[in-house]
Amino acid sequence: MxxxxxxxxxxxxxxxxxxxxxxxxxxxxxxxxxxxxxxxxxxxxxxxxxxxxxPNRRALLGALLRDRHEALFALGDELRSAAGPPFAALVRWMRAAAEHGAVYDGLAQELLGSLDDQGSELHAACARLSAAGRALTERAVDAGAIRADATADDVFALVSAAAWLRARTPDEARAERLLGVVFDGLRP
CATH class of the missing domain: 1.10.10 (Arc Repressor Mutant, subunit A)
Incomplete structure (x- = not known):
């Protein structure tokens, strides 16, 4: 039986x-x-x-994003330990984070919101992603590769805006051009 x-x-x-x-x-x-x-x-x-x-929307999103988060964690670890140019590392990180945040419309906002929600299923992943972005931003500032007044919070806001744009425009060339404007605006 x-x-x-x-x-x-x-x-x-x-x-x-x-x-x-x-x-x-x-x-x-x-x-x-x-x-x-x-x-x-x-x-x-x-x-x-x-x-x-x-049990909630963020738990569902956390399960869906698990593999994507692991890939971003690996990229962040790689970029932080690499000896290459700090600006190139930061740009690569920002581009990957923006693409990740654009997987679903509204995802960038969910990820940002989970940083303040320690009970959220996404909180630990977002904190780890935030730490990578913060380290890469600080390294770029210290090297004089980006504006001295640029902060990690500025970079996160720009990544969120880029993700929002990517999620809403089918015009990949336009999205890339606007990302270029963002990257140029970070230069000293």
Whole structure:
């Protein structure tokens, strides 16, 4: 006779995977403020099942972004330990962070909001990403590669603006040109 607990665990895993797949699709279509009920419905489960797996929107986003965060952590570690030009390292970081924040419309705001929300599923990841950006900014300032009055908070605001723009414009060339303007504006 089959073990009923094994079946539930397999069903729970399938539900978890379906919820993540549908959340990915819905957030790409509608942004991070999309209806969680719609995600559950598209996954073929009740909203209570979604909340059993992900107690809130940020928990769901944290699960979706886990692999992307790991890639950014690795890039941040690489750039902080590299001996290359500080400006190039900061630009590479800003570009990667902006692209990450543009994965879903509204994601940059969610990430920034989670920095102040220590109970958030995204808080630890955002704090680690923030530390990398802060270190790269300070290194660039110390080397005279960017304006002496530029702060990490300025850089985060610019990255958020770039992510907002990237999420809303299909014109990749325009987004790249505007990023170039941002990078040039950081120069001393």
């Amino acid at each position: 089959p073990d009923p607990t094994r079946r539930r665990r397999a069903d729970a895993r399938r539900n978890h995977e379906r919820l993540l797949a549908e959340a990915e699709a819905v957030f790409r279509e509608q942004g991070t403020e999309a209806s969680l009920e719609r995600i559950a419905r598209r996954a073929g489960v009740a909203i209570g099942t979604l909340y059993a797996h992900f």
